[in-house]
Amino acid sequence: MLIRHLLAGAAMALTATGALAQDDGEPLKVGFVYVGPIGDGGWTYEHEQARLALVEEYGDRIETVYQESVPEGADAERVLTQMALSGTDLIFTTSFGYMDPTINVAQKFPDVNFEHATGYKRADNVATYSSRFYEGRAVIGHVAGKMTETNKIGYIASFPIPEVIRGINAAYIAASEANPDVEFNIVWAYTWFDPAKEADAAQALIEQGADVILQHTDSTAPLAAAEQAGGVVGFGQASDMAEYKPSPRVSSIIDNWAPYYIERVGAAIDGTWESKDTWGGIDTGMVEIGEMTDAIPEDVRQEAQDLADSISSGEYHPFTGPLNYADGTEWLAEGETADDGTLLGMDFYVEGIDAEIPN
Incomplete structure (x- = not known):
């Protein structure tokens, strides 16, 4: 591309x-x-x-x-x-x-x-x-992987551009490292902001068994759907969306x-x-992690904060091998990290995401 x-x-x-x-x-x-x-x-x-x-x-x-x-x-x-x-x-x-x-x-x-x-x-x-939104998505992905009880995480995606695909991959990698049994279900909304479409997407994912909802769309409608469903958690997207604290909004990515x-x-x-x-990214303050509420277990909150700190310091990169492409072929070897050029043009899923990227 x-x-x-x-x-x-x-x-x-x-x-x-x-x-x-x-x-x-x-x-x-x-x-x-x-x-x-x-x-x-x-x-x-x-x-x-x-x-x-x-x-x-x-x-x-x-x-x-x-x-x-x-x-x-x-x-x-x-x-x-x-x-x-x-x-x-x-x-x-x-x-x-x-x-x-x-x-x-x-x-x-x-x-x-x-x-x-x-x-x-x-x-x-x-x-x-x-x-570098993907840094924040790695942090909340870890929380999502730890908090799901059904092992099903729903992801509402906007458009199939590298920024969004990168976010899905970062969240999945972190979630699957926290919980190897986790599954991602992805719904493409083809909009940045449409509360009705976003609510429908959230409801569809909840009906498929997702008890954690992630989103790369801009309204609070997915959080409203999670609140109505009960027992489903979500995260603020781009803004804190604090009106839904302490749950279903348990943390957020803030731009x-x-x-x-x-x-x-x-x-x-x-x-x-x-x-x-x-x-x-997190190190410059352009990406912030919103307050992690008491709805998140204390040990998970600490793990997430440690992850954010290690990303900020450069000690850890969210795309660190070993990582494979979705078809199982090698992408990154043990200890290897993705270069910015690949991240900026990302047009593939990592291994473990069982879905197709729309054209």
Whole structure:
């Protein structure tokens, strides 16, 4: 897949002109394009919290605008074009499917700088950024493997892109190391945010015997379904989803974008912004593990914290061999760890996941 070449393309930091330095006293205009509503409780909610942190940090030195619930594709290109035409200096496009629209509009507006979340295409005026979500999924995967009583874990997946496949694999590896009898059932929702579809997916997995639900979709609907079913646990996705504590939400993966946004907008203000690729993890604070509630046994909480700490320190990598491909052929030998290029282009399941990846 083309995405396999991200690391090679990202190795060179392409430098922009620095033309965004605000020497005329006018505020820097910063735009955000969101794939879901700001009240989704997950992915978009956290990006919006980061925008609000920007306002608090820079005050009247910046002006921010945003548009929520923008579909990926032609609508995104239209929205980005309108933002650029309205005098926006720096635009954050916060979903993988905005990649080509971002590149297309950036070519038409070379004096506007863009930041694209989770993509792999860059240009002089387009930077990319993402988090190593798989690190957090390994931690909650361990908890899931320890907490399941049916040995069946359900996973609600959004789209079959490397980011999502990587998350499924990381969670499964950790869960199966904690519990060799664990099985993963995967439902593809083909949406980032659709509470009705997400609830249906959760219900289907629960009916198949899953007593732990993981998700790579953005609403709280799977947690609501788990709560209604009783005896089923889940985890906050992208945001803490704390309203479901202490159970069914027993922990969470939190995306903390604020420090990155503050840094990048500061660079735009002072004229040092440049195109680069950023992929932060637990160690940088871009990935956080939410409070582990008392619903998790104390020893499991400690094991999960130890795992998070070892990932953060670099002592442990979630993709460490021996690991095989789903067909049983060797992928990683004993002690070998996956390189970033393979992770960024991941299009396969590891051994033990009995499922097909949709085209």
